[in-house]
Amino acid sequence: MKRNAKNDSAPAPSKAILEQERKVLLDLGNDITRIREKNDLITLFKNRIKGLFYFTHTIITLIDHKDETYWPFLLDNEGSPIRTHPRYKEMVQAHFSLNDPFIQAVLHSEEPVSFLLEDIMDEPKSPPFLRVNYEGGVREILMTRLMKEGKPMGFIHLYSDRTDSFTAELRGVMKGFAPQLSSAVSNIIKNEEILNKEKEKSFLLDFSSEIAAVRTKEDLTRALRSALRKLDQNSGFVIRRINEDKTTLSAYVYDLGTIKRDEKALQVLVKTKYPINDGLQNRVLNSAIPLLFNVEREIQRGITSSYLALWKKMGFRNFVGVRLRNGENNLGILLLDIQEIKIELLQGICSQISTALANIMANEQVSKKQEEQAFLLGFSSAITKVRTKADLQAAIFEVLAQTMNTQLAMIRVMESDGIHLNVFMYDASLFANAKVNFDKMSGNTITVHEQYTAQVLASKEGVVFNVQEELRNGSAYAKLWNTTGYKNMYGLPLRVGDKNIGSIWLLADSLGPLLLKGICSQIAIAVANILANEQLIAYKKQLEIENDYLKEQIKTIYNFSEIIGSGETMQEVYRLMGLVAESNTTVLILGETGTGKELIARAIHNSSPRKEHLMVKVNCAALPANLIESELFGHEKGAFTGAIDRRLGKFELAHNSTLFLDEIGELPLEAQAKLLRVIQERELERVGGKQVIKINVRLIAATNRNLEEEVKAGRFRADLYFRLNVFPISLPPLRERLEDIEALAYFFVKKYSRNTGRNIRKISPRVIQQLRSYTWPGNVRELEHLIERSVLLATDHTLNDVYIPRHTDSDKQEQAFLLNRTLEEVERAYIIETLKRCAGKISGVGSAAEVLDIPGNTLHSKMKKLNITKRDYFS
Numbered sequence: 001m002k003r004n005a006k007n008d009s010a011p012a013p014s015k016a017i018l019e020q021e022r023k024v025l026l027d028l029g030n031d032i033t034r035i036r037e038k039n040d041l042i043t044l045f046k047n048r049i050k051g052l053f054y055f056t057h058t059i060i061t062l063i064d065h066k067d068e069t070y071w072p073f074l075l076d077n078e079g080s081p082i083r084t085h086p087r088y089k090e091m092v093q094a095h096f097s098l099n100d101p102f103i104q105a106v107l108h109s110e111e112p113v114s115f116l117l118e119d120i121m122d123e124p125k126s127p128p129f130l131r132v133n134y135e136g137g138v139r140e141i142l143m144t145r146l147m148k149e150g151k152p153m154g155f156i157h158l159y160s161d162r163t164d165s166f167t168a169e170l171r172g173v174m175k176g177f178a179p180q181l182s183s184a185v186s187n188i189i190k191n192e193e194i195l196n197k198e199k200e201k202s203f204l205l206d207f208s209s210e211i212a213a214v215r216t217k218e219d220l221t222r223a224l225r226s227a228l229r230k231l232d233q234n235s236g237f238v239i240r241r242i243n244e245d246k247t248t249l250s251a252y253v254y255d256l257g258t259i260k261r262d263e264k265a266l267q268v269l270v271k272t273k274y275p276i277n278d279g280l281q282n283r284v285l286n287s288a289i290p291l292l293f294n295v296e297r298e299i300q301r302g303i304t305s306s307y308l309a310l311w312k313k314m315g316f317r318n319f320v321g322v323r324l325r326n327g328e329n330n331l332g333i334l335l336l337d338i339q340e341i342k343i344e345l346l347q348g349i350c351s352q353i354s355t356a357l358a359n360i361m362a363n364e365q366v367s368k369k370q371e372e373q374a375f376l377l378g379f380s381s382a383i384t385k386v387r388t389k390a391d392l393q394a395a396i397f398e399v400l401a402q403t404m405n406t407q408l409a410m411i412r413v414m415e416s417d418g419i420h421l422n423v424f425m426y427d428a429s430l431f432a433n434a435k436v437n438f439d440k441m442s443g444n445t446i447t448v449h450e451q452y453t454a455q456v457l458a459s460k461e462g463v464v465f466n467v468q469e470e471l472r473n474g475s476a477y478a479k480l481w482n483t484t485g486y487k488n489m490y491g492l493p494l495r496v497g498d499k500n501i502g503s504i505w506l507l508a509d510s511l512g513p514l515l516l517k518g519i520c521s522q523i524a525i526a527v528a529n530i531l532a533n534e535q536l537i538a539y540k541k542q543l544e545i546e547n548d549y550l551k552e553q554i555k556t557i558y559n560f561s562e563i564i565g566s567g568e569t570m571q572e573v574y575r576l577m578g579l580v581a582e583s584n585t586t587v588l589i590l591g592e593t594g595t596g597k598e599l600i601a602r603a604i605h606n607s608s609p610r611k612e613h614l615m616v617k618v619n620c621a622a623l624p625a626n627l628i629e630s631e632l633f634g635h636e637k638g639a640f641t642g643a644i645d646r647r648l649g650k651f652e653l654a655h656n657s658t659l660f661l662d663e664i665g666e667l668p669l670e671a672q673a674k675l676l677r678v679i680q681e682r683e684l685e686r687v688g689g690k691q692v693i694k695i696n697v698r699l700i701a702a703t704n705r706n707l708e709e710e711v712k713a714g715r716f717r718a719d720l721y722f723r724l725n726v727f728p729i730s731l732p733p734l735r736e737r738l739e740d741i742e743a744l745a746y747f748f749v750k751k752y753s754r755n756t757g758r759n760i761r762k763i764s765p766r767v768i769q770q771l772r773s774y775t776w777p778g779n780v781r782e783l784e785h786l787i788e789r790s791v792l793l794a795t796d797h798t799l800n801d802v803y804i805p806r807h808t809d810s811d812k813q814e815q816a817f818l819l820n821r822t823l824e825e826v827e828r829a830y831i832i833e834t835l836k837r838c839a840g841k842i843s844g845v846g847s848a849a850e851v852l853d854i855p856g857n858t859l860h861s862k863m864k865k866l867n868i869t870k871r872d873y874f875s
């Protein structure tokens with residue numbers, strides 16, 4: 001190579017030449033100090049040197065010590081004969097190695113070195129621009145190194161299409177000029193740097209004012225796009241935001257730049273959540289400075305995130321990643337399709353984007369909150385109108401599904417036992433794909449101990465169950481949830497105050513905690529209102545029943561306000577009543593039918609401390625066997641078929657009062673056992689209920705049966721008999737208290753005269769006699785009915801006639817008759833007898849039904865059963 005160098009061969013300069021050289025250098029020196037820009041330097045060359053010396057064109061190259069290369073910094077294009085060469089552009093952009101003999105010769109020479117291109121251009125390591133120049137007609141090159149602070153900084157190349165242009169004078173000028181040129185180039189570089197910085201600054205300033213106006217994603221995309229354009233970058237970019245799950249990133253805004261759209265790939269890129277820790281995104285997020293990546297290299301390094309493959313497919317090669325953060329919080333990353341990094345500028349851009357992103361996110365949050373608030377407001381106004389389950393269902397389905405893409409799966413309500421949760425409401429259509437399964441699962445009895453329910457009830461504001469996760473855990477419920485396509489099941493406690501009243505289950509992809517809380521508290525109130533409303537209706541119904549019952553009771557009480565009878569036997573009764581009335585002792589009243597047992601029971605109650613409350617009466621004989629228990633102890637809703645509502649039993653009704661168990665001897669054995677338990681324990685459970693209810697009831701029982709015999713016959717429990725027979729009071733039959741007949745007759749005459757508007761003041765002595773001589777199998781009741789009828793038929797102020805049943809046979813005969821017959825035969829004979837006495841009238845006023853004190857229908861059916869025909873009583 002050295003042999004080609006022509007610096008040694010130049011003749012020694014003459015004095016005149018030296019003088020001219022000195023002048024040229026002086027002029028150049030003056031001019032060069034003013035140079036700040038590349039163009040000025042080129043002009044200087046053109047004006048000053050080109051006029052004095054011959055050469056075709058010049059280039060200044062600068063050394064990149066890091067790469068050990070040199071590269072074109074300044075081109076004097078005008079005279080260049082290679083401008084039209086096909087490889088011109090390539091040459092202008094290339095970096096050439098410093099490790100070739102040609103440039104090494106220049107590097108180590110203090111003098112300008114010239115070469116004939118012909119000699120060196122085809123050497124194996126020679127830079128290609130030599131041949132390109134040769135092909136452009138250039139023949140010779142003069143290279144002068146440029147030094148800065150004792151170190152080579154670059155070269156000035158002079159080219160000529162002749163072989164004799166580089167005179168000793170020119171070489172001298174170039175050598176002398178080189179230091180000045182070096183400082184001019186340094187100045188230009190420095191100036192460019194300053195200009196660039198200023199440009200960057202003003203760019204950032206512009207960008208920041210543009211970013212300040214950004215409110216939406218679209219604004220941000222536009223601002224970033226136009227900023228990149230200003231930087232002569234038409235590259236693509238994507239901003240990925242950290243998702244709520246904090247473990248993935250998703251595309252937030254993007255622009256493809258000059259890259260061709262691949263709709264399919266784009267859709268995947270936009271929709272996929274890429275894990276933060278994929279080996280690339282986390283690097284960007286953890287790096288304080290922008291990082292440059294090569295797509296291919298990252299794939300080779302083993303980064304498996306699918307976006308790299310897609311980018312490669314779309315044609316992205318290199319990209320820069322910068323993190324976006326708000327203070328210390330990472331918000332996301334910016335990935336930019338550019339080839340080189342201007343670190344400071346990028347950081348400047350990114351800090352602005354970060355602010356914009358944080359603002360947009362805050363903005364989005366505010367509008368989401370506003371949206372949620374508006375929704376809650378709407379929901380609440382829909383909910384306030386709710387009165388029934390159907391209303392609530394409509395409100396929930398309409399509002400939740402339409403505005404929030406949320407479906408109500410189920411509402412369960414806690415039973416009064418605080419353990420069981422009943423289905424209150426659900427949307428069966430939601431599980432249309434798994435109907436059988438749903439029916440099975442929803443029918444399950446749920447208690448507060450059920451795994452999901454327990455978690456939900458114990459939580460403060462509910463629990464989110466990820467359907468897929470629960471599926472992996474093998475949950476049978478999750479299988480059902482999965483059929484709906486929603487991502488999450490939200491289980492929330494329904495609370496009113498601190499009290500759990502049930503649970504609510506919502507299916508949705510995502511719901512904010514504020515919204516959930518709002519929805520839930522509204523539904524809780526609505527459910528509580530509906531339940532209260534339902535209870536109110538039930539109570540109202542119950543009250544109506546109780547009211548009717550009480551009215552009935554009151555009517556009866558006033559009818560029996562007096563007891564007539566002053567005979568000895570009745571005196572004994574009064575004495576006993578006086579002894580027992582004040583206490584809580586159970587009283588057993590014994591006596592034939594119609595002797596006034598109920599009247600006595602009421603009198604005892606009315607003289608007791610319980611008189612403020614109404615006495616409750618149960619006729620044990622009148623109750624169908626299957627309803628006795630529920631009548632006495634009450635039942636819960638749904639306890640048995642037909643138990644539509646909860647109902648209080650007579651025991652509960654008689655709380656703090658007296659319960660009169662009439663005809664106790666008719667109570668079936670099974671009911672006797674239950675009654676015994678309640679009497680013993682003074683507490684009861686409603687049929688179908690689990691709650692134990694304490695009761696404070698005074699018992700009075702009555703029967704016309706001989707209970708001792710009933711016990712012996714096994715029809716009455718001995719233990720119950722002993723419990724009831726604490727204080728027995730026996731009422732004499734009327735035939736044994738003839739002394740009271742007249743008083744009673746007057747009492748009833750007065751009562752029925754008043755009732756019928758007649759004015760009967762007297763009873764004839766004959767009638768009194770007749771009454772006293774009758775046996776009164778129906779006792780006082782029979783007497784009362786007889787007088788009632790007689791009053792109706794009377795025509796005078798005196799009762800002259802009574803229609804006493806005619807006794808054809810003597811009492812003895814009657815007794816014999818009774819003793820030799822079955823109960824059915826006796827009943828048949830008694831009915832026929834009564835029918836005869838009533839002239840065959842079965843029902844209505846003065847009828848057999850009335851005498852027998854049974855409803856007409858009952859008499860009809862009894863007659864049918866006992867085969868009593870007209871012939872029997874008209875004969």
Ligand SMILES: Nc1ncnc2c1ncn2[C@@H]1O[C@H](COP(=O)(O)OP(=O)(O)OP(=O)(O)O)[C@@H](O)[C@H]1O
Nearest residue numbers: 563564565592593594595596597598599704780781
């Ligand atoms: N001492 C009395 N004074 C006034 N009325 C009486 C008297 N005893 C009974 N009565 C009247 O006789 C009728 C029957 O009385 P009550 O119903 O009390 O008898 P009972 O023994 O309970 O009958 P049953 O065994 O059939 O239930 C009632 O209408 C009542 O008014």
